[in-house]
C-alpha cells in the first residue's frame with residue numbers, strides 16, 4: 115500500500131475559521147466595490163450571474179427545493195433566493211463555522227441547515243429536491259494520492275486492500291480509462307458524492323470546481339494560457355490541501371445514471387470585457403500592481419474552473 119488519502123475533514127470541522135485564504139470565485143465577486151467587478155461585462159455577483167445562466171439551460175421557474183452542499187458563506191444561495199422567492203433551501207455543510215455564517219446571511223429566508231459530511235448524509239433527505247448545487251467544494255472530498263496503476267493488474271483481490279478494491283470497482287462500474295503506467299491521483303470522494311446525487315434522481319445538478327482538464331477556448335488563447343495535466347493536482351491552502359477535479363470522470367458518472375450534461379469553463383457565464391488595460395495586466399502577469407495581480411489570478415481562474423450542468427428530465 116503506497117498511496118495516501120488526502121482528507122480535509124478534520125480541518126473543516128475543527129480549524130476552519132475563514133474562507134479568506136482560499137478566495138473562491140464566488141466570494142471574489144461578492145463585494146460590489148471589488149476592482150474585479152470592473153472587468154466584468156455585467157457588474158454583478160457570482161450567484162446572480164450563475165442563476166441567469168442556469169435559467170437559459172434549465173426551467174428555473176419550476177425549481178422550488180434546492181440543496182446546496184458546501185455553501186461557504188451562503189452568498190450563492192442568498193443570490194438564488196433573491197432571484198426566485200419560491201426557493202426553499204437545504205444547506206449541508208461539514209463546517210460548523212461556515213454553517214454559522216450561512217445562518218447569518220440567510221436569516222429571514224426559507225432555509226434548513228445541517229452540519230454533516232455529505233458522504234454520510236441520509237439519501238432520503240434528497241428526495242423531492244429539484245436542483246443540487248456544489249460549487250468549489252468537490253476538491254475538498256477525499257482524494258487517493260499516488261496510487262499505482264498496478265492495482266488493475268492484481269491477479270487476486272487479496273493482493274489489494276479495501277481502498278484499492280474500491281478504486282478498481284469504481285473504474286469498472288463507470289468504465290473510466292485506466293492509466294497505462296506509474297502512479298495517479300483519484301478523486302474518490304468527489305466521485306462518491308456525485309454518485310450519491312445522481313442515484314437520488316435529482317432532476318438538475320450544477321457542479322463547479324477547479325479542473326485538472328480545463329482548456330482555454332481558441333478565441334481566448336492570445337490572452338491567457340493555463341496548464342492542465344489531466345491528473346488531479348494538489349493545491350496547498352491554509353491548514354489543508356485540496357485536489358483539482360478530473361471532470362471527464364464526473365461526467366461519466368452522471369451519464370451512467372442517465373443524465374445529459376453541459377460542460378464549460380466559468381468564463382461562459384462570467385463574461386469579461388477584454389480592454390487594452392486588461393490585456394496589459396494579463397501579459398505582464400499582473401506584476402505591476404496589487405489590483406493587477408488579483409485580476410490576473412481571477413481571470414485565469416475563469417478558465418481553470420469548469421462546470422457541469424446535469425439534467426435528468428425524463429425520470
Ligand SMILES: C[S@@+](CC[C@H](N)C(=O)[O-])C[C@H]1O[C@@H](n2cnc3c(N)ncnc32)[C@H](O)[C@@H]1O
Nearest residue numbers: 138140184185186207208209231232250251254
Ligand atoms: C472552498 S469552500 C466553497 C464555498 C462556496 N461554495 C463558494 O463557492 O464560495 C468549500 C465548502 O465545502 C464544505 N465542505 C467540504 N467538505 C465537505 C463535506 N465532506 N461535506 C459537506 N461540506 C463540505 C466546506 O465547509 C465549505 O463550505
